[in-house]
Amino acid sequence: GAVVSQHPSRVICKSGTSVKIECRSLDFQATTMFWYRQFPKQSLMLMATSNEGSKATYEQGVEKDKFLINHASLTLSTLTVTSAHPEDSSFYICSALRGIRTDTQYFGPGTRLTVL
Amino acid sequence: AQTVTQSQPEMSVQEAETVTLSCTYDTSENNYYLFWYKQPPSRQMILVIRQEAYKQQNATENRFSVNFQKAAKSFSLKISDSQLGDTAMYFCALPRAAGNKLTFGGGTRVLVKP
Numbered sequence: 001g002a003v004v005s006q007h008p009s010r011v012i013c014k015s016g017t018s019v020k021i022e023c024r025s026l027d028f029q030a031t032t033m034f035w036y037r038q039f040p041k042q043s044l045m046l047m048a049t050s051n052e053g054s055k056a057t058y059e060q061g062v063e064k065d066k067f068l069i070n071h072a073s074l075t076l077s078t079l080t081v082t083s084a085h086p087e088d089s090s091f092y093i094c095s096a097l098r099g100i101r102t103d104t105q106y107f108g109p110g111t112r113l114t115v116l
Numbered sequence: 117a118q119t120v121t122q123s124q125p126e127m128s129v130q131e132a133e134t135v136t137l138s139c140t141y142d143t144s145e146n147n148y149y150l151f152w153y154k155q156p157p158s159r160q161m162i163l164v165i166r167q168e169a170y171k172q173q174n175a176t177e178n179r180f181s182v183n184f185q186k187a188a189k190s191f192s193l194k195i196s197d198s199q200l201g202d203t204a205m206y207f208c209a210l211p212r213a214a215g216n217k218l219t220f221g222g223g224t225r226v227l228v229k230p
Contacts (some may be wrong), residue, residue, distance in 0.1 A: 032216065043207060043220045044161075072145035090158065103149045103211055105218060 003027050003095050006108035013084055014116055021111045023094030029074035029089045030096035034105065035067070038091045050077040084115045118143050118209050122221035129198045130229050136183075137193045137224045139208030149211055150184070150191045151218070156182075156204040164206070167191065198228045 003026040005114050013019050023031075023033055026079040031052045037042040047074040048058045048069050057067035066088075091112050119142045129135035141150070152164040167175045167184050174182050179196045195202055208221040 034217070038159075041228070043222050044218075046217055049217060093159075093161065095161070097216055103216055104151070104163065104166060106163070107153075109158070109160045 001027055002096075002098050002104075002106040004094065004106050004108040006094055007113050008111060009109060010112045010114075012114045012116065015085050016083055017073065018080055018082045019084055019113060021081075021092055021094075021113075023077045023079070023096070023108050025075045025096045025098075025106075028079075028096075028098045031074060032097040033071060033077040034095045034097075035069060035079050036093045036095070037079075038093060038110075040091075044093060047079075081113065083115070086115045089113055091116045118210055118212055118219045119149075120208055120219050120221040122206075122208055122224050124224045125222070126225045126227070128227040128229055129195075131198055131200060132147075133198055134194060134196045135226060137195075137206055137208075137226070138219055139191045139193070141189050141191065141208070141210050141219075141221075143189070143210060143213075145213050148213070150182075151209040152180070152182070152191075152193045153203045153207045153209060153220075154202075155207065155223075157222055160205075165193065195226070200228050201228060202226060203228045 005024045007022045033050040035047045047058045047062045050056045050069045050071040052071045057066045071077040093110040095107045148169045150167045154162045154164045165177045181194045183192045205223045209218045
């Protein structure tokens with residue numbers, strides 16, 4: 001299989017606090033993981049590419065100081081939303097590339113973030 | 117820049133019938149992959165089918181098949197013998213040449229009616 005997990009599945013936080021979301025590849029090693037954001041009834045928007053052992057690369061318009069990404073091991077990437085505000089409320093999805101020379105992304109189940 | 121276009125925002129189909137979802141794309145690459153992903157109400161993205169552009173044979177996975185027309189840059193998905201569990205958003209996706217980043221289409225919502 002190619003299973004990717006995310007934790008937590010739902011989180012509610014107060015404005016100004018930070019929230020960490022974990023993405024794990026359970027049965028394979030992933031040198032590259034991706035973080036997406038999805039608004040209701042819309043497609044997925046790529047936020048950043050997470051590479052094991054190196055800095056993440058962010059898409060244009062995504063604040064790297066706002067969305068901190070750490071890919072410390074071959075099976076774990078984390079996304080931290082710092083000083084969250086209501087406009088950060090969204091559905092966040094991670095995916096992982098299985099292998100090095102590969103093309104298929106396997107997705108986690110997503111995390112719904114609500115900032116009050 | 118790559119683009120992926122899904123021209124049908126919503127489609128409905130009777131159970132056991134067939135439905136075809138369209139996808140057109142633009143890329144300057146010659147060798148690439150194309151994907152269809154399904155996102156049911158649970159919002160878990162599930163890989164449905166994958167096509168390699170250098171292969172002329174259309175990919176098939178059980179009730180799901182594609183019609184890949186490379187020259188026309190068209191990649192449609194056919195769902196045969198539709199089941200209630202096929203109700204979902206379907207996204208067509210194309211990786212960028214560098215970094216395997218996916219470009220997604222806008223999605224097609226499929227409703228299978230009993």
